[in-house]
Amino acid sequence: KAGVTQTPRYLIKTRGQQVTLSCSPISGHRSVSWYQQTPGQGLQFLFEYFSETQRNKGNFPGRFSGRQFSNSRSEMNVSTLELGDSALYLCASSFGGQGEAFFGQGTRLTVV
Amino acid sequence: DQQVKQNSPSLSVQEGRISILNCDYTNSMFDYFLWYKKYPAEGPTFLISISSIKDKNEDGRFTVFLNKSAKHLSLHIVPSQPGDSAVYFCAASAGTGTASKLTFGTGTRLQVTL
Numbered sequence A: 001k002a003g004v005t006q007t008p009r010y011l012i013k014t015r016g017q018q019v020t021l022s023c024s025p026i027s028g029h030r031s032v033s034w035y036q037q038t039p040g041q042g043l044q045f046l047f048e049y050f051s052e053t054q055r056n057k058g059n060f061p062g063r064f065s066g067r068q069f070s071n072s073r074s075e076m077n078v079s080t081l082e083l084g085d086s087a088l089y090l091c092a093s094s095f096g097g098q099g100e101a102f103f104g105q106g107t108r109l110t111v112v
Numbered sequence B: 001d002q003q004v005k006q007n008s009p010s011l012s013v014q015e016g017r018i019s020i021l022n023c024d025y026t027n028s029m030f031d032y033f034l035w036y037k038k039y040p041a042e043g044p045t046f047l048i049s050i051s052s053i054k055d056k057n058e059d060g061r062f063t064v065f066l067n068k069s070a071k072h073l074s075l076h077i078v079p080s081q082p083g084d085s086a087v088y089f090c091a092a093s094a095g096t097g098t099a100s101k102l103t104f105g106t107g108t109r110l111q112v113t114l
Helices: none
Strands: A005-009 A012-013 A019-024 A033-036 A042-050 A053-057 A064-068 A073-080 A087-094 A107-111 B010-014 B019-025 B032-040 B044-051 B056-059 B062-067 B072-077 B086-094 B106-114
Touching: A005 A087, A012 A019, A019 A087, A019 A107, A033 A073, A042 A064, A053 A087, A064 B019, A064 B044, A073 A087, B019 B086, B032 B062, B044 B056, B044 B062, B044 B072, B072 B086
Parallel strands: A012 A107, B010 B106
Antiparallel strands: A005 A019, A019 A073, A033 A042, A033 A087, A042 A053, A064 A073, A087 A107, B019 B072, B032 B044, B032 B086, B056 B062, B062 B072, B086 B106
């Protein structure tokens, strides 16, 4: 079956702009989580959506937001981009209960 | 506050030998643990998991051991193969065993040499 699909794979934005990243989970998975990976902070949890509702949230500023659609696809938005937002953004899907989370290949965001 | 720690940033092992990767955690609410393998610029690949009600889980060449009293888990890879060379992350979640909010360690880079 198809894995987790993230688009786009690479993105370059200017400081102050906003960006939207997309994630299509594995078919049947209802939970989508987002993570940020940077060399300094490692892999950090951003937020999780389950059945179109944000169920968990990490310690990130309000500039980071997301949403989930009825087909479980999710989008993540970052407004007023800062240089420090440059990172690999990863999406993971799971059934939402017991079981492992499967990751997409990520979107590499570069803010210049 | 690093709740999941992987104190060895790197590990080198000869092909065919055992690789042992270690992970410590501080949050006693963690009840589900996972190991992921990651290559640069790619997403982590799930390897194996263990629930806090078990102390061992095995899948092929991979075995994870959990010592709850010591808040320690380890991943054993036997035998190690060159294709195992990657960064390995330990991750943990709290409450209901869900894998949907994971706290990751900083990773251990494993190099399997010929």
